[in-house]
Amino acid sequence: MKKGKIFALVGACLQLGPLFGILVSILAMIGGVIHMSDFDNLGGVSESSLEFSMVVALYAPLLGLLGNMIGYICLLFALFVSRYRAPWFFWFMTIYSALILLLAPVGTVLGIVVLVYIIPRKEEFYGRRSHLSAA
Known part of the structure; x- marks a missing residue:
């Protein structure tokens, strides 16, 4: 592992x-x-x-x-x-970061940082599957 x-x-x-x-x-x-x-x-x-x-x-x-x-x-x-990149991890971090946005000020900052980092990189978490479907 x-x-x-x-x-x-x-x-x-x-x-x-x-x-x-x-x-x-x-x-x-x-x-x-x-x-x-x-x-x-x-x-x-x-x-x-x-x-x-x-x-x-x-x-x-x-x-x-x-x-x-x-x-x-x-x-x-x-x-x-x-x-680490896995589809479950992408969704876990996305949902969890959206939830901690309500915990101002530290949670808001951390939530925004993670969301800004993770959402544009969604393809990395689904990388193997997108390459298989393109072939």
Whole structure:
């Protein structure tokens, strides 16, 4: 497997980091509410278990965003340095870059840079197929 493909696949998978971070955060908050509901039954809340739930609820989205940033660096490395070209990668980067345009200012700049780079080079991503259909 080529290095660029590995970076592209890892980067694409890591884009799910914020989703998992929010999911873990919600589960931790539910756990904290359950511990608080035990207050009446046990005569008091275990502060350490409630504190652990809050720490997990706060750090999980942060770690998800960190994974997301590392994944985006992998995607950019696959695109610009390794020059990985595949049809799925073209569409993934096009759609993802269009979505991050809304994340001003950094996402807007990165989204525009990638779109300006990738759209005129669409033929590179479909290069083998266009040569076969021309013959």
